[in-house]
Amino acid sequence: MTTLSAPAGTVVGRPARDGGQSPVASRILEAAAVRFYTEGIRAVSADAVIADAGVTKATFYRHFPTKDDLVVAYLTVVAxxxxxxxxxxxxxxxxxxxxxxxxxxxxxxxxxxxxxFHGCPFINAAAEYPDPQHPVRLVVAEHRRRLLGTAADVLGRLGVHDPDAVALQLGMLRDGAMVAGDVGAPEAVTAALLRAGAAVVRAGRSGTDD
Known part of the structure; x- marks a missing residue:
């Protein structure tokens, strides 16, 4: 995973004195993101992140009172x-x-x-946090809602009869491609995803997607 920095206007951890993003919090987030994505969230301890970020425990917990707070920040920034x-x-x-x-x-x-590539970070996180009401799962669910909502808007402009249903189908194809990528070539996976997606959209426009 490339360096993870919060988008402009997004503040994670304890804000800087001017209300903006704290450089220390950013450093903690960047250190955590690499480990969370490559090793799995549950497998990474707060102590490991503290060591990688080069901060004290007091500094870490001042910015992120719990490890779950850090996980939520990580997924929020990725989303x-x-x-x-x-x-x-x-x-x-x-x-x-x-x-x-x-x-x-x-x-x-x-x-x-x-x-x-180690899979979709949101699917990975959902697998590690089974409680649908956990704050981590709520971030995952919100990201999924926005992704499918945008797809549905695009599909509606294409004349698809049930854009929400077809958006879900495309989302499932996307998830499958994330898995297929582990054993396939980029050109083959991309071509297959484009063909399958086009077929789903055509069926949706003709009203035969069910």
Whole structure:
């Protein structure tokens, strides 16, 4: 995972004196993100993050009172970065909603086959936190809601009869591609995802998606 920094306007951990993002909190988050993604959230101790970030325990807990607070911050930042990228594609292809879906599919295919890829961080987190009311799961659920909501909006512009249902189907294809990437080539995974997605959209537009 590349360096994880909070998007502009997002503040994680204890704010700096001016109310902005604290550099120390950012350093803690960056250290945690690498371990959480590569090793699994439950497997990473607060002490390991403290050592990697080069801070004291007092400093760590001043910014993140519990490890769960740090996990929520990590997923929140990842979600906001993904949302911003998707929003940018929607803006870039405002007159071609089908290209938004194709661009997203190509990005998923490339990402899932990239070196160091360890699966979707949200699916991974959901597997480690089974309680649907846990704060971590709530972040995962909100991210999923926004992702499928954006897809449904795009599908509605394409004339799909039940955009919410078709958005869910595309989401399931996306999840499958994340797994297939572990054993496939980027070109093959991307091509398969594009073909399957196009078939789902065609069925949705004809009213035969069920």
């Amino acid at each position: 906001e970065r993904e949302d911003a990228r998707l929003d940018a594609w929607c803006t870039e292809h405002a007159d071609d909603p089908a290209e938004v879906l194709r661009t997203y599919a190509r990005a998923v295919g490339t990402q899932s086959c990239a070196p160091g």
